[in-house]
Amino acid sequence: MGTNSPTEPTARRTAVERLSAGEGVVRSLRAEIADGTFPVGNRLPSEAKLADRYAVSRPVIREALRSLATLGLTETKTGSGTFVIASAPETGLHLGDYSSRDLHEARPHIEVPAAELAATRRTEADLVRLHALLQSMSAEPSPRGWVELDGELHIAIARASGNRVFESVIAELRGALTAQSELLNLAASRQPDSDVEHAEIVRAIEAGDSARARDAMAVHLAQVAVAVTDLARNPGRP
Template sequence: MARLSAAEAVFNVLRSEIESGKLGVGAKLSSEASLAQQYGVSRSVVREALRSCTALGLTVTKTGRGTFVVANHVAKDLVLGQYSARDLTEARPHIEVPAAGLAAERRSPEELDTMREIVAAMSGEDDPEVWVGLDSSFHAMIARASGNKVFENVVADIRDALAHQSETLNMVADRQHASDEEHRRILAAIEAGDAATARIAMSQHLHAVGIALDSILNA
């Protein structure tokens, strides 16, 4: 590990105190002078550390008043609808298929229960908007059950994007019953701990969804 400079050290302390929630949003930090004294460094060093926090969006500094916490964690600057339909169709198999395989191997009983509930609820659901929400939750749940936070996060991203694309709703009417059946097959494979079958079932499901999306977009 590279020896860190005093400024980096102070920055790390400040960041961890802010992110740990010890300093709530809206709280005022001590003055630069007193922070300097507290950490045994000069004011210049404190100012550089505070600049780093500000650059990350954790704090804002007001002339004559002080520095205030404005966020507990580095903001996720997610632009809804930033993904095109092609982006999604193209990327999802590469992410959700292996995630389904891992989910079959690693899912906890609680996660399995949640998936069952979701699938059951979807079967009896005919409100498109509700159904889409459940569908998203199903995919997100599989990603979480994969035990891999990368998959979990990217699927959450995809879910948010889909939820805000009107094409999704248009698609539901045609695809709902077929999807329900595909979901049951995926769930069955994950219940059985059969990773290979889970991957195949997810792959087929996404393929069918992709075709349906294409046909709507090209209509």
């Protein structure tokens, strides 16, 4: 892979006006990688230059770059920078030790029965924890902070099931789940839908309705899978 710097069109400062700054940067960079503004094999401008180009902070740029790497579009090399390695997303996402396919095949067999059991086994302490997490997520201004809370919520649901195997597995998957969630929020605007789906799962658990809790979790996981598939299959998505 070449280490040449691209011809950097940094004179054109692009202000991002989207639902969030991070989402706007991801969508703009995806479009510019797809159209060859940043060609495969070339190094992206530095974080500082990208922050100036898109009129955002450097933490926003770092969030966007993590999402591009998850899509398989870029690779960051310590001391060398971030390089474009593909012009369109691969069919699967890179989520640490796991792929998106790994998650989509496994999660329904773990989290759906966990939610079902949680509806009949949850304690008052479990409910307090679940509602506190929902409240924190609704008030969390940081995209990164929200996905960390998202991971905690899924672990808390598994813990409420009373099955330590379910809890341990979700805890093990947390890093991959966080990476996937961050990408979907920035590139596919999933956060508002996830908030609604999470609230329904918790309401069903609180009501002690095991069938409703099972179905609510199944719907949530199915919608996540659809969003990931659409993101990977549609390279033209802005």
